[in-house]
Amino acid sequence: SYVLTQPPSVSVAPGKTARITCGGNNIGSKSVHWYQQKPGQAPVLVIYYDSDRPSGIPERFSGSNSGNTATLTISRVEAGDEADYYCQVWDSSSDHQSWVFGTGTKVTVL
Amino acid sequence: QLQLQESGPGLVKPSETLSLTCTVSGGSISSTTYYWGWVRQPPGKGLEWIGIIYYSGSTYYNPSLKSRVTISVDTSKNQFSLKLSSVTAADTAVYYCARGPDVDMNWFDPWGQGTLVTVSS
Numbered sequence: 001s002y003v004l005t006q007p008p009s010v011s012v013a014p015g016k017t018a019r020i021t022c023g024g025n026n027i028g029s030k031s032v033h034w035y036q037q038k039p040g041q042a043p044v045l046v047i048y049y050d051s052d053r054p055s056g057i058p059e060r061f062s063g064s065n066s067g068n069t070a071t072l073t074i075s076r077v078e079a080g081d082e083a084d085y086y087c088q089v090w091d092s093s094s095d096h097q098s099w100v101f102g103t104g105t106k107v108t109v110l
Numbered sequence: 111q112l113q114l115q116e117s118g119p120g121l122v123k124p125s126e127t128l129s130l131t132c133t134v135s136g137g138s139i140s141s142t143t144y145y146w147g148w149v150r151q152p153p154g155k156g157l158e159w160i161g162i163i164y165y166s167g168s169t170y171y172n173p174s175l176k177s178r179v180t181i182s183v184d185t186s187k188n189q190f191s192l193k194l195s196s197v198t199a200a201d202t203a204v205y206y207c208a209r210g211p212d213v214d215m216n217w218f219d220p221w222g223q224g225t226l227v228t229v230s231s
Contacts, residue, residue, distance in 0.1 A: 001173070031216060033216060033217040035157075041223075042206055042220075042221040042222060042223055042224050043157065043206070043218075043221055044219075044220075044221070045217055045218070045219040045220075048216065048217045048219075049216070054219065086156065086157055088157075088217065088218075090211065090215040090216060092215070096170075096173055097170045097215065098159065098172065098173070099147070099159040099162070099211065099215075099218075100159070101149075101156060101157040101158065101159065102156075103156055104156040104157070
């Protein structure tokens with residue numbers, strides 16, 4: 001089965017840039033979607049199709065995807081960005097369809 | 111604005127069947143554009159996809175849960191449901207329903223608020 005690996009944690013000072021990676025075999029050939037989950041809340045889609053932002057998501061959130069790594073970048077980090085972030089792909093490479101989530105990254109704003 | 115709401119028992123005994131329903135409001139579950147899905151999250155852990163259903167009844171299930179999972183849809187009530195049989199403590203989790211993926215098999219959005227189901231005697 002397809003595996004997505006994320007760093008368990010990322011720490012960043014307010015106003016700086018946070019980069020969250022999502023590693024997977026040839027992930028650049030897949031569409032990657034990212035979710036933000038604050039404590040006690042449901043996940044919220046923040047990036048789809050590698051780099052598109054849903055309406056209402058600040059431009060500070062951006063994404064990229066190439067090779068074996070996809071990256072979610074949060075610019076000018078704010079305290080309200082502190083949350084868990086998950087990447088997700090659709091995998092049809094095996095004999096079944098699967099929607100795979102990454103292991104998750106906790107972003108801490110210092 | 112599309113909204114989803116999970117409902118069902120918060121406590122299930124080991125070996126019994128977990129049953130949850132997701133009620134969709136602000137949109138039709140008979141949409142030809144989207145599937146409807148279930149995702150769970152054990153306490154303190156990550157997200158796990160359970161399965162999805164199309165309004166016609168077509169389903170895809172997580173292979174690791176397939177033998178125990180049934181997802182069904184009731185278009186007359188704008189609801190879809192999850193049944194997970196032979197539960198154990200490892201099935202204790204917050205269960206989310208969500209719209210998605212679309213017919214191109216992409217993301218889940220929006221999500222319900224989630225409901226905690228505890229498996230315990």
